[in-house]
Amino acid sequence: MVRKLLYLFKQYRGTGVVGLTGITLSIIATFVVYHWELAKDREQFQQQSTVLVNELQRQLDSYTQLTRSVGSFLNSSEEVTRQEFQEFTSSLLPYYNGLLGLGWSKKVENQERSLYEQQLKAQGLIDFKIHEHNPRGNQVVADDRPVYFPITYIAPLYRWQDYIGWDAASEIKRLLTIKKAERIGVSMSTPLVELKNGKPGFVLYYPVFDSNNLAPQSLKHENPDTDTKFQGVVFGFYEIQTWVEKAISNLNLNGLDFYLYRLPEDQLDSALNKTSVTASDYFLIAYKANSQSLRKFPQVANLEAIENSTEQAPSLCRYSYEWEFCIRSLHTAQQELSLLVLPSSDRSISSWRSGTVLALGLLVTASMVMYLLISQQATLKIESKNRELEELLQELQQTQLQLVQTEKMSSLGRLVAGVAHEINNPVSFISGNVEYARHHFQNLFDLLRLYQTEYPSPTPEIEAAIEDIDLDFIAEDLPKLLKSMKVGSERLREIVLSLRNFSRLDESTVKEVDIHRGIESTLMILAHRIKSQPHRPELQVTKDYGNLPLIECYAGQLNQVFMNIFANAIDALEDSIQLGQLKERSPMISIKTAQVDTEWITIQIADNGPGIRTDIQTRLFDPFFTTKPVGKGTGLGLSISYQIICEKHKGYLLCSSEEGNGTEFIIKLPIAMQVQRSFDEVKSC
DSSP states (O other): OHHHHHHHHHHSHHHHHHHHHHHHHHHHHHHHHHHHHHHHHHHHHHHHHHHHHHHHHHHHHHHHHHHHHHHHHHHHOSOOOHHHHHHHHHHHGGGSTTEEEEEEEEOEEGGGHHHHHHHHHHTTOTTOOOEEEOTTSOEEEOOOOSEEOBEEEEESHHHHGGGTTBBGGGSHHHHHHHHHHHHHOSOEEOSSEEOTTSOEEEEEEEEEESSOOOSOHHHHHHOTTOOOSEEEEEEEEEEHHHHHHHHHTTOOOTTEEEEEESSOHHHHHHHHHTTEEOOGGGEEEEEETTTTEEEOSOOOEEHHHHHHOTTSOHHHHTSOGGGSOEEEEEESSSOEEEEEEEEOTTOOOOOHHHHHHHHHHHHHHHHHHHHHHHTHHHHHHHHHHHHHHHHHHHHHHHHHHHHHHHHHHHHHHHHHHHHHHHHHHHHHHHHHHHHHHHHHHHHHHHHHHHHHHHTTSOOHHHHHHHHHHTHHHHHHHHHHHHHHHHHHHHHHHHHHHHHHHHHOTTOOBOEEEOHHHHHHHHHHHTHHHHSOBTTBOOOEEEEEOOOOOOEEEOHHHHHHHHHHHHHHHHHHHHHHHHTTOOSSSOOEEEEEEEEOSSSEEEEEEEEOSOOOOHHHHTTTTSTTOOOSOTTTOOSOHHHHHHIIIIIISOOEEEEEEOTTSOEEEEEEEESSOOSOSBGGGOSOO
16 A cells, blocks of 8 residues: 555656646745736836926926016016016916916115106006005005115016015015025025915016116116116016916826925935924925825824824835835925825725736646646656667767767877878987987097097197098087987977877866967977978968967867868868869968957968868768768768867857858857866767
């Protein structure tokens, strides 16, 4: 019974894993979708906040721009009458929702007050006086002060006519704002003030200089010493509530509350970091989404109470504290306001998508489990066939390794033949000169012994001996012989070194090597084939080496690639010479190296042989494919080279050839490679 249970567990273990994985993934996907919905709602909250701030700022910018436009109109006109001012401003005001009025306050010095009042009376304002309001709100004649800023023009006139002549200098907030606008020369906004209709709002002042001619011409002629550099201010005023209502009238503020404060953003942010905002003295207005109404009474936005309120929807309680609110700045004529935006208490998140994902995930999991149970028997049969295929694949891999080893031995044979040919000449050269050197030294020793016998005076016999052995010739020829022997020994050293660099038998792992050194070693091995032969001239080899860094590679295998490509190029050139295809040009092999970027280098090996036909170019790297006669080529050279470059070094081996115009092989190698570091661990080369 236990054995049967173990067998069933082994057979259906995969199905159970799939079912458990499917359920787990379904739950994970549900949480992912839920958090996606939460993130989407947060993004919507941010977008709503941005749109709200942009619209409020746009309204403020339009008010400031209109005030500047009226000021520019006054500056550009030689003389502006009351009627022209009314016509100009009345044509603009309807397009600026929320701006209650526009006007012009002339700067009047104390000594000009009487003359100014007479001029305004002459224009039809019979009872005109510069006045102000007492604490009870009644109009009284303005007190004496150095300068006045009475309202001279105002629009719309039908609404604000009673305020013509009211002196803005009677309120310290307005006077300071006007002075600052005069000093800086830009638009300025007052702090929160009570407007003429008794409601809170702001007044924008734009200074007008020099070119304004609102004052009557007679006043300028009668008092030419009047300082006319600063003429007065154009002003516009708006209520807080009207401005906000106009800005949000077409906005979607579902699930959004906001509070407007006349505080800079950093100060409001500092207050929020202390958990609550109790800046009732700076509060302007609030909007509540649940009632869709504006509230004008002082408000306290307590974040701790909002976060823990039981009246809130559960979704808001899941929001992280870092984004439960956002603060945005509003700027109006050198004054900064701050907007605190919060999710409303009735804001909720729809979670139907997460429920749908969970249901679909469980349904798909159940379907897969049923499918796996049905296909279990078929899988067992397929596994049996797979085992047979694996055995065949192992046999094929073993055969491939044997073929690769055969090709390596073939390359080693060519290597030994080349080395024997190269070493033969210097060895013969040295051994031939050694005998002459020994003979000359022997004669010198004989001469020395004779000198010892006859010293100190040379005898005729010694002179005859010196003449007989031609001592002068020996003295001249001996250094040449020694030099020749040195050249021969150096040649032997170079050949042995080249053999070592080419075979790299002691370097089967990846290491940093000089590519140029490997190419030179390979060319040294093939020098006997490059030199002139009885049936052909010497093959010209041109080199254009770039500035390459050391390359991480399997040096011995890379040299084998160079050997295969160079050998194929030499074979192609020899075949072309035999067929008489290179009568007009010399046989040539060109080598070019370059660093492509910080990660790759290229090696280009080209010949000017007959080229390769287009129909066989796609088969060049196929195992056992060769165009050489039987016994001359195995068809594995380029195939093994492709494996070495592409699989072992993660590089590229490309062939570009045009029939009749030669062939070029391009090797692209990474400067640093991340592969297995031991050749013995690789099953294929």
